[in-house]
Amino acid sequence: xxxxxxxxxxxxxxxVLIAAVLTLMNPVFLTAGNLLKLLxxxxxxxxxxxxxxxxxxxxxxxxxxxxxxxxxxxxxxNFISYTKLPVYVFVPLxxxxxxxxxxxxxxxxxxFKLPEFIVTLATKGILSGLALVIAVKDSMGFVQNxxxxxxAYLWFGSSTFGGLYRTTIAFVLLGVGTQFFLKNTRGxxxxxxxxxxxxxxxLTGISTERTVMGVYVFSGFCASLAxxxxxxxxxxxxxxxxxxxxxxxxxxxxxxxxxxxxxMGDIWGTMIGSVFLALIKNGxxxxxxxxxxxxxxxxxxxxxxxxxxxxxKKLSDxxxxxxxxxxxxxxxGRRAA
Amino acid sequence: xxxKHANGDNLLTCKGVTKSYNGPIVLDNVDFSVRRxxxxxxxxxxxxxxxxxxxVVTGATGRNSGTITFDxxxxxLEFSRKDAQARGIACIFxxxxxxxxMTVAQNIFLAKEPTIGRTRIIDKKxxxxxxxxxxxxxxFPLKAEAAIDSISIAQRQLVEILKALSDNAKLMIMDEPTxxxxxxxxxxxxxxxxxxxxEGISVLYISHRMEEVYALSxxxxxxxDGKLVSxxxxxxxxxxEIIRLMIGHSISxxxxxxxxxxxxxxxxxxxxxxxxxxxxxxISFSLHKGEILGLGGxxxxxxxxxxxxxYGIDPIDSGSVKFLGTPYVPSVKASIAAGIGxxxxxxxxxxxxxxxxxxxxIGIANLDVLAPKGVVSIRKELERAQKGISLLNxxxxxxxxxxxxxxxxxxxxxxxxxxxxxxxKLVFIDEPTVGIDIGAKExxxxxxxxxxxxxxxxxxVSSDLPELTRLADRVLVLRKGRIFHExxxxxxxxxxxxxxxxxxxxxxxDEA
Numbered sequence: 109x110x111x112x113x114x115x116x117x118x119x120x121x122x123x124v125l126i127a128a129v130l131t132l133m134n135p136v137f138l139t140a141g142n143l144l145k146l147l148x149x150x151x152x153x154x155x156x157x158x159x160x161x162x163x164x165x166x167x168x169x170x171x172x173x174x175x176x177x178x179x180x181x182x183x184x185x186n187f188i189s190y191t192k193l194p195v196y197v198f199v200p201l202x203x204x205x206x207x208x209x210x211x212x213x214x215x216x217x218x219x220f221k222l223p224e225f226i227v228t229l230a231t232k233g234i235l236s237g238l239a240l241v242i243a244v245k246d247s248m249g250f251v252q253n254x255x256x257x258x259x260a261y262l263w264f265g266s267s268t269f270g271g272l273y274r275t276t277i278a279f280v281l282l283g284v285g286t287q288f289f290l291k292n293t294r295g296x297x298x299x300x301x302x303x304x305x306x307x308x309x310x311l312t313g314i315s316t317e318r319t320v321m322g323v324y325v326f327s328g329f330c331a332s333l334a335x336x337x338x339x340x341x342x343x344x345x346x347x348x349x350x351x352x353x354x355x356x357x358x359x360x361x362x363x364x365x366x367x368x369x370x371x372m373g374d375i376w377g378t379m380i381g382s383v384f385l386a387l388i389k390n391g392x393x394x395x396x397x398x399x400x401x402x403x404x405x406x407x408x409x410x411x412x413x414x415x416x417x418x419x420x421k422k423l424s425d426x427x428x429x430x431x432x433x434x435x436x437x438x439x440x441g442r443r444a445a
Numbered sequence: 446x447x448x449k450h451a452n453g454d455n456l457l458t459c460k461g462v463t464k465s466y467n468g469p470i471v472l473d474n475v476d477f478s479v480r481r482x483x484x485x486x487x488x489x490x491x492x493x494x495x496x497x498x499x500x501v502v503t504g505a506t507g508r509n510s511g512t513i514t515f516d517x518x519x520x521x522l523e524f525s526r527k528d529a530q531a532r533g534i535a536c537i538f539x540x541x542x543x544x545x546x547m548t549v550a551q552n553i554f555l556a557k558e559p560t561i562g563r564t565r566i567i568d569k570k571x572x573x574x575x576x577x578x579x580x581x582x583x584x585f586p587l588k589a590e591a592a593i594d595s596i597s598i599a600q601r602q603l604v605e606i607l608k609a610l611s612d613n614a615k616l617m618i619m620d621e622p623t624x625x626x627x628x629x630x631x632x633x634x635x636x637x638x639x640x641x642x643x644e645g646i647s648v649l650y651i652s653h654r655m656e657e658v659y660a661l662s663x664x665x666x667x668x669x670d671g672k673l674v675s676x677x678x679x680x681x682x683x684x685x686e687i688i689r690l691m692i693g694h695s696i697s698x699x700x701x702x703x704x705x706x707x708x709x710x711x712x713x714x715x716x717x718x719x720x721x722x723x724x725x726x727x728i729s730f731s732l733h734k735g736e737i738l739g740l741g742g743x744x745x746x747x748x749x750x751x752x753x754x755x756y757g758i759d760p761i762d763s764g765s766v767k768f769l770g771t772p773y774v775p776s777v778k779a780s781i782a783a784g785i786g787x788x789x790x791x792x793x794x795x796x797x798x799x800x801x802x803x804x805x806x807i808g809i810a811n812l813d814v815l816a817p818k819g820v821v822s823i824r825k826e827l828e829r830a831q832k833g834i835s836l837l838n839x840x841x842x843x844x845x846x847x848x849x850x851x852x853x854x855x856x857x858x859x860x861x862x863x864x865x866x867x868x869x870k871l872v873f874i875d876e877p878t879v880g881i882d883i884g885a886k887e888x889x890x891x892x893x894x895x896x897x898x899x900x901x902x903x904x905x906v907s908s909d910l911p912e913l914t915r916l917a918d919r920v921l922v923l924r925k926g927r928i929f930h931e932x933x934x935x936x937x938x939x940x941x942x943x944x945x946x947x948x949x950x951x952x953x954x955d956e957a
Contacts, residue, residue, distance in 0.1 A: 294558055294565045301544045301555055308542035311526055313556040371546050432722040433762055 111424065115365055115417075116377065123384055126391065134394045144273060146390045147383070148265075151279035152338050154382035156353065157360040158279075158286050159330030161378045162323040163224075164361055165290070167303040167370025168217070170324060172209055172228040173331040173357060175235030177350025180205045180335035182239040185345050188258050189244050195260040199336060206332025209235060210325035217324070218317040228324075239347040256343045265341030275337040279379075282330070287375035299323060304371025355403060359410050360385050367417065385409075455514075456481045456616055456647045457502065457534075462511035464497055471497045473671045474511070479616060482645040484638060486658040489668035490691055490910065490943070492879075495651055498668070499618055502649075503536045504529035516615060535609030536618040543593050543601055543608075550576035550589040553608050579607055583640060586633075599630035606637065610646075617641060618649045623657060624745045635661060653743040655684035655947040669693055684949055692910065692940050710734040712770070713871055713902040716755065719764030724750040725926040728764070732871070732902045737893065739917030740906045741942045747926040748906045749790055752873045755904075756780050756787040769870070781813065786864035786872040790879070790906070796860040799849030803839065803859055804830040806848050810863040833862030838888060854885025861892060872896065875906040890916060910939030922946050 130137040156173055163170045183205055187198040209231055216227045243251045256262060265275055290296035301309035302316045310316050331350070339345040364381030366373025388409070389402055457479040464472040472494045479485045489495050500506040502513065507523040514520070515532055526536075543552050550573045551558075558567045559575065576589035585603045593601065602622060609617055619638075623631045638648050638661060652658055658665060665682055667674040667690040674690050714732040719725070725747035732738050740748045753759045755766065757775035766773050768783060780787070789796050798806055808815055808826040815826050830844040837858040839851075848859055857877065864872060874893065878886045893916055897903055907913050913920050920932040922945040930945040 292566055292569065294556075294560065294567060297547075297551065297555065297558065297567065300546060304544045304546055305542065308544060309555075311530070311542060313527065371544070429722045429762065433720070 111420065112365065115420070116380070119363065119365075119377075119380055119384065123380065123387065126387055130387075130391045130394060137390070137394050140271075142390070142394070144268075144271070144276075146386050147276045148273040148341070149389065150383045150386035151273070151275040152334055152341070153353070153356045153360055153385065154279045154379060155275075155282060155334040155337065156331050157357045157364075157378045157382050158282050158375055159323075159327035160357050161361050161364070161366050161373060161375055162286070162290070162299055163327045164366045164368065165303045165370060165373050166299050166320055166323045167306070167368075168224040168320065168323065169368070170213065170228050170327045171225060171354060172213060172231035172235060173327065174351045174353050175232035175239070176206045176209045176328050176331035177335040177338070177353060178239035178347055179209075179235040179242075180332040181339040181345035181349045182242050182347055184261070184336065184339055185244055185254050185256070186242055188256060188261060189254055195258065195263075199261075202336065203329060203332045206328035206330070206335075207325055208328070209331075210328030211321070213328070214321035214324040218320050236347070236351055243347045251347060253344050253346060256339070256345075262340055262343060265337040265339070266343065273341075275341065278333070278337065282333070283375050283379045290374060295319075295322065300371055302370075355406055355410075356385060359406050359413075362410055362413050365417075368414075454480050456516060457649075458512075458514040459498075459502070460512045460514075462498070462501060462508050462513065464501055464506070464508045471671050472501070472508070475668070475671070475673045477666055477673065479647050479649055480664075481615075481647055482642055483663040484642055484648045484650060484661050486650045486652060486662035486665045487668065488652065488655075488658055488665060488687055488691060489674075490908070492670075492908070493668040493691070494671040495668055496620070497671075499536070499620060499649075499651065502529070503534055503618065530612060533613060533615035534618070535612060535614035535616065536620070537602060537605045537609065537622060538620060543604060545594050547593055548573075548589065549580075549587055549591050549593065549596070549604050552593060552604055553579065553589075553611055555608075557611075576607075579611060583607070583610075583637065585637075597630075599626045599633070602626075602634070603637070606641075614646065616647045616649060618651075620651045621653065621745065622650070623652065623654065631657070653947060655687055655949065658682070658687065659684050667691055684947065685944075688940060688943050688947065688949075692943060710736065713768070714755075714904075715767040715770075717765045717767075719751075719754065719761050719766065721750065721754055721759065721762045724754070724759070725923070728923075728928055730921055730928070730931075732904060734902055735897050735900045736919070737897050737903045737905055737917050739913040739920035740904060740923065741908075741910075741913050741920050742923035742929070742946045744908060746923040746946065748923050749875055750926075751923070752787070752875055752904060752906055756785065756873055758787075781810075784868060784870040786867065786869045788860055788864060788872065788874045788877060790875040796863075797848045797856055799847070801848060802845050803834065803848055803851075804844040806859050807833045807863050807866060811867060814867075829866050833859070833866045836865060837862050837892060852881075852885075854881035854889075857881055857885070857889065861889065865892065865896070869896075869901050871902045871904070873904045873906070876908065877905070878907075878909060878912060910942055913937075913942060914939055924948060 127137070136142060156177070160170055160173065180202055183202050184198070187193055187202065191198065213228050213231055216222050217224050240251070244254050246252050263274070265273070267274060269277060290299065298309070298314045298319045301312070301314055302319045306316050335350060338349065360382035361373070361378050362381070363384050364373065364377030364379070366377060385406065388405060392402055392405065393399060455478045459475060459477040462472055462475045462477070463470065475494070475498060477498065487495050487498065497506070501508045504524045504526040512519060515534065518532070544555065547555075553576050554572050559571045560566055561568045573589045580587045580589060585607070587596070587600055587603055593604070596604075606617070622634060626634065638650070641648055650658070650661060659682055662682065663679050665677040665687060667677070667687060669691060674693070677687070710733045712731045713734050716731070717729050719728050728751055730738070740751070742748050750759065754761045755775055757777045757780050761775065766775060768785070773779070773783070798809065804826055807830045808821065811829055812821065815821050815829065827844060833839070834842045834844060839855050839858045839862065848856060851859065861877070877889055877893070881889075890912075893903060893905070905913070905917060914937045917937075920937060920942060921928055922930045922932070922942060924946060929948070932941065932945075
């Protein structure tokens with residue numbers, strides 16, 4: 109437990125340190141405008157990462173999030189372009205894209221016992237294909253970039269409330285709610301138990317199938333929700349939107365301390381992780397470094413974090429072994445004659 | 446119901462329980478019962494059928510025939526572990542089923558957490574309070590809010606017991622509960638078992654440690670080769686008697702006087718005071734050329750761990766090893782290069798590639814010869830495979846046969862063949878004949894003897910007592926990670942080995 113606290117403290121200190129260095133190197137960093145943009149960026153990844161965290165705590169992985177984001181955005185664009193439905197009607201319908209995709213993932217994983225990675229990767233392929241199929245096209249069949257002018261839709265990602273972008277507010281509400289769910293409800297406990305020791309959980313009477321189903325549905329829902337905010341902020345959407353976002357999402361979750369082995373982690377960590385990642389990306393831009401190195405840096409951070417986590421565990425194991433060895437050495441052997 | 450009357454004070458009654466895993470019969474018409482509020486020990490050698498009986502009772506596996514009555518109700522032929530749990534059969538496993546990362550209270554109340562009103566929100570205060578109340582009632586040295594990862598194995602076992610108690614368990618099954626506990630922890634556990642008995646809860650206790658069985662049990666059931674041998678009442682229980690019943694008579698008569706000649710041959714492996722924390726301590730011995738050194742002891746006594754460490758799979762924390770007179774740091778690569786082989790215990794897990802052919806299974810351990818430059822010589826590989834097949838009489842003698850489809854005995858022969866086609870100086874063999882039929886057993890024994898006659902030194906780990914007495918020149922008995930006794934030049938019997946393994950040394954040492 110204390111190593112967990114230490115890790116979090118180090119992460120937060122690092123966050124402050126990097127922010128301080130960035131401020132020194134480019135004063136623009138510490139302006140309200142930049143910080144709000146940074147938080148919005150963090151929130152867009154973070155909303156997806158909240159759902160992803162639950163999947164990872166249950167010892168699964170959801171590779172389909174990019175496909176869900178793309179398809180959700182395309183469904184939205186279709187509603188905006190071809191119907192006159194009000195936002196409060198079509199946005200909830202659009203969110204069903206992620207819920208349905210989550211059901212699809214969960215169904216094949218639990219019913220047919222298929223590997224999570226393969227099922228969700230296939231789902232991603234199917235959904236990104238569907239996104240291309242339903243994209244708005246011109247008479248030649250080329251995908252058209254639709255400029256979103258629906259004011260009510262733009263409310264989500266392009267306007268602020270009390271100074272903060274609504275994306276950020278949504279992220280904080282979602283994060284706090286999910287954290288409460290994880291730590292204070294039976295459903296949350298079931299996710300930890302399933303991820304830490306599925307057979308023990310099952311034996312205790314937990315329906316691990318329902319738990320797994322639930323986390324994929326929630327992950328899909330979060331991805332769809334993020335898609336609304338992202339497309340609203342960009343005021344347009346392409347069928348490629350969100351493809352490749354797994355990198356950022358996984359980085360945020362892993363930096364936050366949730367492990368691939370399952371049974372460990374929380375939303376606070378993921379929230380800090382997504383801010384951390386946004387800070388790194390923002391820093392790269394603000395320091396005038398080529399944005400093309402972003403994915404290299406993010407990939408490096410993922411590997412580094414995992415290495416440090418493994419190393420930390422090994423170190424504590426080794427210390428325990430050493431103290432035991434000393435004990436044995438000081439006690440005389442009682443071998444039989 | 447009729448049975449209810451007949452077994453008024455029996456909580457669990459098994460009648461004529463028979464179980465076979467495709468072929469060999471593991472439980473043969475076993476009658477077995479546990480009374481209400483008694484501590485009942487189940488003993489027997491490895492392979493006597495204890496764990497299978499437990500599996501049948503807890504619903505982990507079905508049975509072929511026979512009836513099981515629990516708490517006055519007939520259990521169906523197949524039932525799940527959850528069913529058994531719901532009726533009050535709880536099993537405290539050695540490998541615990543707790544959730545790491547959660548607290549003691551969370552584990553006790555997992556899936557039955559107290560909630561606030563009718564919501565699904567857990568009332569943490571109430572949960573911790575109830576857990577602490579339960580802990581205090583039994584005076585367990587635990588804190589409800591402690592993390593599972595931060596408490597000892599013994600304490601985790603207590604959490605398992607509390608979990609079962611909060612499920613209203615009527616029968617608590619403990620499978621080797623003391624194997625990883627210290628002496629004071631064992632005493633605490635015994636006290637707890639007495640408390641449970643006082644509350645009318647039955648405890649079914651499986652142990653290899655005779656002194657524990659003797660100290661604890663009201664009755665003892667002895668199994669041998671899947672059959673019920675005897676049920677002893679409290680006044681009839683003595684450690685020596687139990688061991689006599691476990692072994693039976695037929696085997697001790699076969700005892701052989703052991704030769705001493707190997708002592709004069711040069712030392713091949715010299716092990717001095719090696720220790721690996723949590724596995725074994727201060728192990729020292731020397732192995733001579735062409736000698737078969739038996740390594741006996743109970744499951745969990747550290748035998749396999751010693752062999753794995755010497756082969757270089759697991760690290761050695763301290764101590765030194767000499768091979769052919771020069772200091773040697775074990776590593777798998779160095780072992781293979783030096784002519785040291787390892788035939789592991791779990792064939793399926795460590796010894797064979799089930800989805801591959803006999804040829805590639807034998808080839809993989811010989812790549813240094815078959816592919817010195819990285820490309821495998823198919824012709825040489827096939828030659829080796831054919832040599833191995835004929836050497837060990839593998840059936841069918843078809844090099845392209847998938848190993849996964851062979852019988853257990855033939856799989857084991859392939860594992861042996863992997864090493865025997867090489868020029869070995871030393872080979873570690875761990876449980877060579879578990880789960881294979883008698884015919885194949887004899888063939889394997891013959892090969893082991895032949896190897897030794899050719900001057901190969903053999904370290905043989907076995908739980909099969911006749912195997913040790915028939916093959917080994919000397920036998921070291923390990924107990925709790927230490928060498929407890931060495932048998933050399935004496936009339937070696939299975940009974941003696943088992944006594945030493947159970948910690949009864951006085952009688953074992955006399956003829957040395």
